[in-house]
Amino acid sequence: MSKIIAGHELVPGKTVRDYVHVEGTGIDVPYVLLCGMQPGPTVLITAGIHCAEYVGIQAAVELADELDVRDLSGDLIIIPLCNRSGFEHRTMSMVYEDGKNLNRVFPGDPEGTAADRLAYVLFNTFIKNSNAHIDLHCGDGYETLVPFAYYVGDTPAEETARKMAACVNTSYCVRSRCLTGGAYNLAAVNGVPSVLIERGQLSLFPREEIDADKADVRNILKCLGVLEGEAVFYQKTQFMEYDDVSPCTGFWYPEKQPGDPFRKGEKLGEIRDCFGNCLFTECAERDGVLLYQCASLNILEKGPMIAYGVTEGPLF
Numbered sequence: 001m002s003k004i005i006a007g008h009e010l011v012p013g014k015t016v017r018d019y020v021h022v023e024g025t026g027i028d029v030p031y032v033l034l035c036g037m038q039p040g041p042t043v044l045i046t047a048g049i050h051c052a053e054y055v056g057i058q059a060a061v062e063l064a065d066e067l068d069v070r071d072l073s074g075d076l077i078i079i080p081l082c083n084r085s086g087f088e089h090r091t092m093s094m095v096y097e098d099g100k101n102l103n104r105v106f107p108g109d110p111e112g113t114a115a116d117r118l119a120y121v122l123f124n125t126f127i128k129n130s131n132a133h134i135d136l137h138c139g140d141g142y143e144t145l146v147p148f149a150y151y152v153g154d155t156p157a158e159e160t161a162r163k164m165a166a167c168v169n170t171s172y173c174v175r176s177r178c179l180t181g182g183a184y185n186l187a188a189v190n191g192v193p194s195v196l197i198e199r200g201q202l203s204l205f206p207r208e209e210i211d212a213d214k215a216d217v218r219n220i221l222k223c224l225g226v227l228e229g230e231a232v233f234y235q236k237t238q239f240m241e242y243d244d245v246s247p248c249t250g251f252w253y254p255e256k257q258p259g260d261p262f263r264k265g266e267k268l269g270e271i272r273d274c275f276g277n278c279l280f281t282e283c284a285e286r287d288g289v290l291l292y293q294c295a296s297l298n299i300l301e302k303g304p305m306i307a308y309g310v311t312e313g314p315l316f
């Protein structure tokens with residue numbers, strides 16, 4: 001008997017467009033199952049875990065429409081909008097019902113608040129039944145970033161995950177040490193090789209970035225044997241990530257742009273009050289390259305401020 005996902009048997013050639021209900025909430029999460037004509041792995045593609053990261057969301061919508069079951073060796077699960085209620089209420093990333101960041105609450109809790117319950121369903125229905133996971137992210141409405149990919153180090157499927165990251169057409173990748181909270185982190189811990197792609201910023205969704213995401217996903221699917229053809233591996237610099245949250249609420253004045261290199265001790269930005277008095281100066285703790293940062297004038301206490309990569313050596 002074939003694998004069953006969300007009550008649907010994965011029969012070769014079948015396409016399913018449906019919703020999974022999150023028990024105890026009003027949330028129904030849309031998903032598409034594309035059951036390949038040939039056997040192969042089950043690959044999960046998620047987007048919209050952060051609901052204002054539109055490049056990945058639109059890329060997933062288009063991939064679900066364009067990929068053809070006749071061309072697939074294996075099955076695809078595509079969830080284009082994981083945080084649907086946030087999208088429909090235009091929150092900036094948070095789950096509308098409880099204000100939680102979905103990517104901090106995996107593996108979730110069936111007895112918890114809406115985000116906990118949603119994470120629980122996403123993990124138990126989809127992630128743990130997959131053989132590989134691609135998670136599409138972007139800069140949020142207040143974030144700028146340089147495109148890069150994450151994979152998780154020191155996990156059972158690291159070797160495959162590293163290859164998946166190499167398929168992403170960016171100059172940088174981060175080998176993460178974070179094993180908790182996030183969907184792709186949890187996948188990795190559970191032996192599902194996973195990669196998180198960051199591309200796009202400020203909740204914009206330019207055509208070239210959507211197309212670049214789609215090309216990356218297709219390239220990874222070649223690497224995994226789901227699509228025919230040779231995968232291309234892109235040489236990139238591998239980083240460890242340093243990220244700092246803001247120590248206070250205030251006015252934020254960044255000094256660098258994503259992709260800019262800098263030296264240890266250099267000033268990266270400053271937080272001021274509304275009279276222009278300096279409240280805090282952010283300086284680099286190591287030589288690095290700026291990966292993403294808050295780009296809005298306001299910055300929030302304990303909210304994202306800046307993240308940069310520190311060289312760990314080339315990926316190859």
Ligand SMILES: [Zn+2]
Pocket residue numbers: 049050053137138
């Ligand atoms: Zn995100």
